[in-house]
Amino acid sequence: MSSSDPQHGDGAASVQRLNPKVVAISVAAAVGGFLFGFDTSVINGAVDALSEEFTLGSGLTGFAVSSALVGSAVGAWFAGSLSSRYGRVKVMVIAATLFFVSALGSGLATGVWDLIAWRVLGGLGVGAASIIAPAYIAEVAPAKYRGRLGSLQQLSIVLGIFAALLSNAVLANVAGGASSTLWLGVPAWRWMFLIEAIPAVFYGVFALKLPESPRFLVANGKLDEASRVLYRFTGELDVNLKIEQIRSSLEREQRETLRDLLGNRFGLRPIVWVGILLAALQQLLGINVIFYYSTTLWQSVGFDESQAFLTSTITSVINILATIVAIVLVDRVGRRPMLLIGSGGTTISLAAMAFAFSFAEGSGEAVSLPDPWSTVALIGANAFVVFFATTWGPIMWVMLGEMFPNRIRASALAVAGATQWLANFLVSTTFPAMSQIGLTFSYSIYAVFAAISFVFVVRLLPETKGIELEDMDDLDVRGSRRAGPGS
Template sequence: MQGAESRANIGFIGAIVAVATIGGFMFGYDSGVINGTQDGLEAAFDLSELGTGFNVGAILIGCAAGAFSAGRLADVIGRRKVMMLSAVLFFISALLAGIAGSSAVFIIARLIGGLGVGAASVLSPAYISEVTPAAIRGRLSSIQQIMIITGLTGAFVANWALAGVAGSSTAPFWYGFEAWRWMFWMQAIPAAVYFFALLTIPESPRFLVTKGRHAEAEAVLVKLLGEDEGRRKVAEIRDSLSQDHRPRFSDLRDKVSGRIRPIVWVGIGLAVFQQLVGINVVFYYGAVLWQSVGFSEADSLLINIVSGTLSILACMVTVAVVDKLGRKPLLLIGSAGMTVTLATVAFAFSHSVTGADGAVSLPGSWGVIALIAANLYVIFFNVSWGPVMWVMLGEMFPNQIRGSALAFAGLAQWLANFAISVSFPWAAANIGLVVTYGFYAASAFVSYIFVARMVNETRGRELEQMEG
């Protein structure tokens, strides 16, 4: 396939990927903007610990619904149209969350945003995998995670800057509205950019083939891959699809045994383990977490930015090696590294002390050890499970079941995210950070065994060669 890659229109492919990955940026921004707004939410809505957890985690219910709906809806109306719908949802959510006068309105706003995040989370990598040659698919799909982390970091930077200028996240800012409200309103700008940029890219050629629009699919593929390869690919895609019906949920069952195909369970397992290691505790509650062990609000927000920057650099490493080293080796390296670093964080938290004023801190060098281990954990995650899980979900399923399988894998991923994120405030307060982080470390260890035994390598394979 080296010849096919050399004939590909890399400039056109790069432009398409750049637009599609804005969805990743929005995914990251909408997920990360909550980090640093908790004080404002608690003050405005008089929230308990459980109430804070639900306001923070409400977006994840929408994400689960959005991911589940988007996969199948994309099989009906197309990948691009569903991504455009997600951009509209991002915009509405940003405006409504910032103006919310009650917890109920805020939760509705975050649910709406979650629908957009869920859709973007499964469709951006799927779309990218469907318009890129196999030889460079991993590299280009990995850019999605870079954009997710860039969105997270962008939210962290915006929150830090707004809180710094206003004096704190709860202080009045422009037009008398608190800074935390502006943190949400800032999201409307990239949401609008995403919508109009999507108007410039073509529909997925694989979707066009499923709809019988072969001439349109061939035109897109010829522009992407060159004339001879584009025409050959149309025929190959047609052969990989069932000739008697269009994609549907029942395709997830094996025709002989009637059981769910093993590849679907592997995809669900990858999606769930990515969340059970607790990564979004760092991204959603980082500021609160570091304040709980003695860091100031300003320092905690700055730590978020450092973590985000390290995440981007780690993802760049993945872009460089994922098509050379492969998907499975990176997942195994990540699982091993996360097991050690998470266990170290848990051990460091076991040394926390409570002062006479009730403030919790880590004495001596334990605060530094926890900080270093946490950031090494973030690096291991973002060089492996962060980008590679999305790469694999976008490419591992056969054409006939990709949309349906993504629906279930995306649903599982966001439900696991919801369970971990909403439970964290309660777990930290009632069973402690040691046990909580010990659970994340144990999950990372089990994920190593899962990958070693269940996951097959997909590097260099055409989407039409995927079996399940």
């Protein structure tokens, strides 16, 4: 493997252009993100009807809504070790099966506890998909385009959220209400769950047709198959050199376990702590409060209940467009600069919302804002969505998929992913109690975490733009890359 090969320049594996095949398999893998977004949002349109159907109190209703997040944390935790043992593709197929079974079970549930059980089962699929898709895309994507392809995960999530909102509205409109009977004598709210089985089937079919990750294949001695994947899908010009680089990065690995994450810094390796903090801070900014509990905000600025779907749809569209902007910019601007802009923007937006709600009149669902503070709150909420969706929303998933060394990637991503879901559960379940203290208090807390995220990016987060996965061992958690041999 000479470094003087005129065709390959200095001998580094290079990519002349973005192979359409790698785009296709990245899109197929990201369908898991679509189901992730759909599954976590679909219950919002059904919650009032199922609460009435099963005569639920507010506490049990809240747990039925958030129970999927518990399953998601567990699914994320185990997805890494399962994918290291059985492969990324097989775990995607398992996740698709869980989505399918959960959709049918939730739609046909006879009581709240079996509904919760089916939602937890679906959560296992959500957690697994949230980990496997970014890991797989990072491992098949050329370094030059990895940010854009990795951002497809977040784009799929927001499209899934939009699709769930749209299908819920259509089904409720056709039936005349979520509780009203639709097809086959089944209420519309049950069809809201059942319809998820359709994309679950597509995800399973797509997953079965995906090639396995070349890094998993090399780790398991399937070099010929890894060569075919690298040549046909990633467009590598020097396949043998690339395989040698992967083998070199994996040569000390016997079998990846959670024990490999241990280090001298508070029990874990520094890069693992960085991944955990990155995942937690994404949720502690409070994004799901905007999506899960937006009704109070819209009503406080003068919208009536009939406009709730329109405003939710507008927010979802803004989310999608902003995510597309992130896909365009992430490989040009870099991860750290975009996250710094996001941290600064969300801090200001949340602070504006907190200040606006200090002038609120009334409490609970009766809260209202006088002019001009209603306008300030409305602008602040949408600005927050824009800043989050162009930065922390997609880039967190991109970085988690690429920032860890090869030999600990799956396990470290599992730990960080489980942290993200636990933080999601924490924020979603504490907001109602915090809002009783006051929305100014709630949004101030999230603004503080947004400010902390700015310091975190400046002090600890490494830049991963353009770095090959085989070189991630050289990352420095203080924002630069350590000089390795020969550099």
